[in-house]
Amino acid sequence: MKILNVVGARPNFVKIAPLHRAFLRYPDMHSRIVHTGQHHDFAMSGIFFEQLCIPPPDHFLGVGLGSVTTQTAEIMRAFETVIREETPDLVIVVGDVTSTLACALAAVQMRIPLAHVEAGLRSRDRTMPEEMNRILTDAMADELFVTEAAGMENLLRESVDPARIHLVGNVMIDSLRMMRERIDDPAILAQWEITAGQYLLVTLHRPANVDHACGLRNILAVLSVVSKRWPVVFVVHPRTHSRLMEFGLIQELECMRSVTMLPPQGYIQFLTLVRHAAAVLTDSGGVQEETTFLKIPCITLRNSTERPVTIACGTNYLLPDFNAQKVWNILEFALHKGKEASIPPLWDGLAADRIANILREKYINS
Incomplete structure (x- = not known):
């Protein structure tokens, strides 16, 4: 099973790092990283690759600066070329940045199964570009991996098929635990x-x-x-x-x-x-x-x-x-004074492993 993991902005690197490591544990899962270049300088992306022990991306699209519309169009165009070259079995997008939506659109247009990690989050504020990116990506995704119970409730309220929704925890916490x-x-x-x-x-x-x-x-x-x-x-x-x-x-x-x-x-x-x-x-x-x-x-x-x-x-x-x-x-x-606080359920550093197991069950072992 060949997987393309999309990164573009610095929060994406934190989320993809544990996923890439989890996939590499299985000889029948082939994980490749596509960096769109949305954050293109070293301070905003390169140092994250080094510190999170992510290998250099297999593809760097080099999109760089521009308006959201320009970036979206350029990412879609460049990512379409990568999909044709790689012929993946699955595309994974994370979070809610421009690269998330752009690569989701390209994957769906080319009939490649799509997974969204950190699905179901809703601010109810549609003036935020990230909110629209989340809503549109979730509407297209075949597999929706959710960090918290509210995400499950949001997706069910939007009439998403429950079979596509998976409460797995938070991959950002996987990275944080690893670097503790x-x-x-x-x-x-x-x-x-x-x-x-x-x-x-x-x-x-x-x-x-x-x-x-x-x-x-x-x-x-x-x-x-x-x-x-x-x-x-x-x-x-x-x-x-x-x-x-x-x-x-x-x-x-x-x-x-x-x-x-x-x-x-x-x-x-x-x-x-x-x-x-x-x-x-x-x-x-x-x-x-x-x-x-x-x-x-x-x-x-x-x-x-x-x-x-x-x-x-x-x-x-x-x-x-x-x-x-x-x-x-x-x-x-x-x-x-503060308030008593607890760590949310499943924020235990094992979210990426759960995602890998679900994907193996649905796309390899079925």
């Missing part, structure tokens, strides 16, 4: 002169937060207030940095004495920052899951989340329509 020892060493923080447990970690990149000057000014107001009590480590996404420059706000951020700005980090470096933070402020989906597993308080600066389990049994607090005072209030509560 390497992110437990506070010595990694020494290069930035950061003290473990004594800082707030911030990472923000969603268009709703950073694509408008008023949104960025709101974020700077939040950082100005919280940094008076806690040192802030702000890992600045390229999109956010670009908007700070565009709106003339970068100097205001640089002048905040208790805010340390860092460029995008490798997987191990970033998870080390998460692991040793007092709390995290984010708008990232994956970070909500990682903080839940690590039991680090997380404040999500969004109006909705597609990962409700991180709130129901994890450490996540959703904060819509936020301002500096609201963030301060939630932060004080999370740090001094």
